[in-house]
Amino acid sequence: MKVTSKILGQEQAAFLVRQRVARLATADGEGKPHAVPVCFAMARSSIYIALDEKPKDVPVSRLKRVRNILENPDVALIADRYTEDWGLLAFVMVRGSAELLDPGTGEHTEAVRLLRGKYHQYEAMRIEENPIIAIRPERATSWGALDEPDTSGPQILDTIHGRRSVRRYLPKEVPEDLVERVLEAARWAPSPHGRQPWRFAVLTREATKERLADAMGEEWRANLEMDGQNAEIVERRLEGSRRRLRDAPVLVLICLYLEDLDAYSDAERQRGETTMAVQSLGAAAQNALLAAYDLGLDAGWMCAPLYCPEKVVEALGLDPGLVPHALLTLGYADGDPPKRRPRRPLDDLVVYRD
Ligand SMILES: Cc1cc2nc3c(=O)[nH]c(=O)nc-3n(C[C@H](O)[C@H](O)[C@H](O)COP(=O)(O)O)c2cc1C
16 A cells, blocks of 8 residues: 655655554543554555444443543554564654544545455454544654564565475375365465456365366376377376375365456457466465465365366366366375475576666
């Protein structure tokens, strides 16, 4: 989000926009201080905070921060970064005047939209029914390494480097909630027009996995025979593939779903739509692989469904509008994978043009 304000400098605004939590300090009419951690969203000239307490237990008008703001609108909001590497410490403090926005006003609606955009948890909460605190910044102060990337927490680059394709699994069940979290990561992938042109089929039962293996095996056998492979090798490869499907505790079939995409009268733009959908299917798959690794699971990718999508749809009784593309295996690795594909040096892959 682009936030530029006369009061907040660019570094300060960029730092605040990335923070998930801040502390809101208020004071009552006598100046007695009160501070609470808050989630917040930023707009160009205001900072918004939802009142998300259960209204039945504590009417929002009784919340100390609300009573304080009504008695004394002067507030401060501070967001900070603490790490054991003190070279990365930083904070931004905004002082200003707070007011309560009533539901139904345009600014309230916009604030709810911004808060829900930043925190998906608010989607399931009725924050639109309560007033929103709006802070109008008057002064900003900051200190520390605002511009430094925070390298103190779990690092996505470590996950990217650690992930590897696993092809043998322990016979250890994967908890359902972990599978759900992997799918949750997949659904947050970028997609053309935000249309999410993918659907996921989750397979855990032995009989269902066997049905899939049979359907894909038939096609593969025909292809291998067409390539002139000798019968023994064909059987060995088919058995290996069948074993992989059977032994992986969970299979996630990622299907392309094109119905929600834009329809064009010319073939070229239509092709572009489909290509973008396939690109974003790859992004969803990668999100799933990285999330799995982050959650202590291992995963692999099999392309076989791509070569016989109709057979897979039929074998699994899926909606005919789905086009199976990729099959992810999920589970716990049975030992480290024997080999890891080396990567080309960056110099081979990148050109810089000024
Ligand atoms: C589109 C795509 C299709 C793939 N299909 C298969 C497959 O059918 N069988 C398989 O064993 N690995 C498959 N892989 C995994 C790659 O072989 C693997 O990612 C690559 O060798 C690099 O190894 P790493 O994932 O361990 O870093 C596929 C990967 C991608 C991105």
